[in-house]
Amino acid sequence: MFSVNHLSLMIAVAQIYWLSSQWAKTGMMQELVVLIQSRLSPRASIAILPAVLGFLPVPGGALFSAPLVDSCDREGRIDPTLKSVVNYWFRHVWEFWCPLxxxxxxxxxxxxLTILQVMLVGLPLSFSAILAGYLFFLREIPGGKLPTQSPTNGFLKQFLLLTSPIIIVIGIQTVLPIFFPGITEFNKYLPISIGIIMAYLFLQILKPLTLATWREIFGQKKIFSLLLLISMIMVYVAFIEAKLPNGTPLVTMISEE
Known part of the structure; x- marks a missing residue:
């Protein structure tokens, strides 16, 4: 009922949340916010900020990005309800396929399914969600320019550096099985775990955290609740798939009674 893959799944989920916390603790997340707000229009910033932050799920993430979205509307010209809708909508446009x-x-x-199969199905849904968000929400927002707060050169380089944890994880998880097909047969979650570990190391070299900060990251209690929930779901799945000695699915017998 409980396999190595199930354990690997739980480890990967924990790693994702720890990486999200590390990214936030380094200050790179806030630097990304400042970069986007200083270079893009309010309309673009209000959509891109929650979308980028949405790549790494954080408990209460929509609440985290809400004040950032609100800060893009310095003159208070945008309806608060519309800002809330845009924040929530664009924060979740990747949830159809993102392995994080x-x-x-x-x-x-x-x-x-493999990650490539999931991406093949989910990416069109993400693009559709982005298009729908633009058509129904963003077009109602004025597209004025924000005052420049940072040098105009090197925007792409800064953006890639600040989003490097996301790029590293998704890149390694996508590319590794292509060059080493047997790796997913050994353990389907090994590529994402390797990607997350590489992102840990990259961030620690780039923006070192103290031992006390790492203890705080690993000691988050919310992750244990999530892991318990995943465990219960896997138990339920095992129950659904269970068969009686005669080969009859257990749920079939239950439904007939």
């Missing part, structure tokens, strides 16, 4: 979402990892475990 625990729900996607759980879906891969249950269905047996």
């Amino acid at each position: 979402y625990p729900g996607i990892l759980l879906a891969m475990e249950i269905t047996g």
